[in-house]
Amino acid sequence: MKTYLPSMFIVERDSDRCIQCKVCVNQCSFNVHSFDASENAVVSDEKNCVGCHRCVVFCPTGALNIRRNTLDYRDNYNWRPENIEDILKQAETGGVLLTGMGNDKAYRVYWDHMVLNASQVTNPSIDPLREPMELVTYLGRKPDRIEFDSHTHKLTTVMPPQVRLSLPVMFSAMSYGAVSLNVQKSLAKAAEQTGTFWNTGEGGLHSSLYKYAANTIVQVASGRFGVHSDYLNAGRIVEIKIGQGAKPGIGGHLPGEKVTAEVSHTRMIPRGTDALSPAPQHDIYSIEDLSQLIYAIKEATNYEKLVSVKIAAVHNSAAIASGIVRAGADMIVIDGLRGSTGAAPKIIRDNVGIPIEMALAAVDTRLREENIRNQASLVIAGGIRNSGDIAKAIALGADAVYIGTAALMALGCTACQQCHTGKCAWGICTSDLALTKRINPEIGARRLSNLLRSWAIELKDILGGMGINALESLRGNRLHLRGVDLSDTEMKILGIRPIGA
């Protein structure tokens, strides 16, 4: 069938600069550039271009530019080019539109409608360059009260297991199979170097990564891929994945093409078969069932690990979170509307779930009202872009944040949304060995560690400006936030006052 889909991008090649070196031909995994021997020239077939800009970055003479094909149809607010193209794709395939990355729609980004405070006169600001600043965060259940021996002043309360983060940022779950082993190695190394955690996702733990156990979160999801006793005991935190911000209520299908020999070994499924993660976990149909799995994991790990439960941010997150804490979780993860994915139905990604800012505020408020906030740490995910977002999240009540997309961007990702094709030209979201070697784990880890180091310094600057010397003093301190251009209802849910008040 002839496709009516126009090219999404225009490839501009400056013929004065192009030296026919074929770097673009080798770098492009979407077959845009090729060498025409009869013409002795590199040519481009722009209909395949996904706009990842790999060729632009690697062209040694700066001869290439990729522009969005703006598609100047007759103006129509309802029938925008994206709507037309989606219909064409479905008319030509009859399939569910699949996509990668997070929700790209213009839903309000609440981080951009909140501003932070700073000290002036009445409370001195602190210079973080010369004074000690504390970003350390301990995740885990905190007892309702603690007791000390009156003579030795030593703690007599037996503390539940805690894990130490040197800064309140961890790497989100990204499974082996969705991302390459070199990406996971980069994340694991960076987590070790920085004193934080990376998360296996639900694809099992490759044997070469067991050495990063002290900085690892292992995930148990509906597919139970690679889940066994050694795996559960390998990490410091075991995370039960109920949902994901990019696709709340939806399972996952790792396509057979991505299930290579190594992936199949780690997931413990035959090579080339689809790895199906059902939408629900079939042993969890209620909070009581969730509790049963939480304690099954605790029994399997001798009550030495934190058990985390990750859910997508949905309308009723606050009540669900309350149930999760009462079910015995030591940590709750909420993944918002803009949370990313290696593959999701586009219609789900773009229309289901709520922004993380609102979910976070609602959950933290609810747990405080019920006097159970201390019983579980609260971690959020879904679109965190910079240290400003993190400071605002901490002020709204988060203990820490997960970053996924931001971490991949540190490795080169430009959010071209082709993760589901397995052809990632940046070598990130692929299991093609020719592409995965584009990520060098040493360099990848350095890039990720640099990012976290920058954010740690910035967070200290933000805290110092507020006259605060420990992150703990900002946590849940919503007085440090003010709302810009928000309705009264929105500010009520966020628990913040407007600017000027």
Add this chain to the structure above:
Amino acid sequence: MTHTSDQVTNRIKDMDAGVLHTRELNALLKNATADGTDKVILHNVCGQRYIGTGISKPVTIEVNGTPGNDLGSFLNGPTIIVHGNAQDGCGNTMNEGEIIVHGHAGDITGLSARGGRIFIREGVGYRAGIHMKEYGDKKPVIVIGGSAQDFFGEYMAGGIMVLLGLNIQKGDKHNTRYVGTGMHGGVIYLRGKIDADQLGKEVGSAELDQDDQRILKELVEQFSAYFDLDAYRIMNHDFTKLFPLYLRPYGRLYAY
């Protein structure tokens, strides 16, 4: 404070589960098996969960009474023999070992099992063997003497399930529906009659070939030995083999 009277005899220990909380019982059980004990016999078990979970060695645990949910979840080596009924989640995500139940088992028996064997003398509840998988020589097996509720072998990705239906009267058929819905690996051997409309649309049926007969015979013999039944009489009957029609049932669902 302990309710147990640990008596070591020939590396066999007796323990009274009685009113112990799940966590207390399992702690005692882990402790009891830490010293090279071969067998622990639990008495008066009354709803305690996760029995056998977290013990990664080939010990035998005999359960007298009624164990709670998730018996042997993440099981990694032990053999559990239940003189009574098992509840929901028996053998949940098990990796290695055996569970032998002299009675019924509840829903999601052997959910996501990746290795080991489960033998249930009587029937099982809903979604038995859901999402079982296999890799290399790790091939989980579930043999059920009685009948099963709906969604038997749903999402099955590997392993072997045997449904004997020994309780089904002559002329009657199995009543389980949606058998193997979403199945994309493994095999089910079913003794007795089942109609095509009781099967998931991803499931094919065929007669057993010689390899199937050999595999089935070995499993039925093991089952019969455990429950003192006549393997020959069980085998001397019609069987159907159920298998996945597609390795990738959802491969053509998407547009890119």
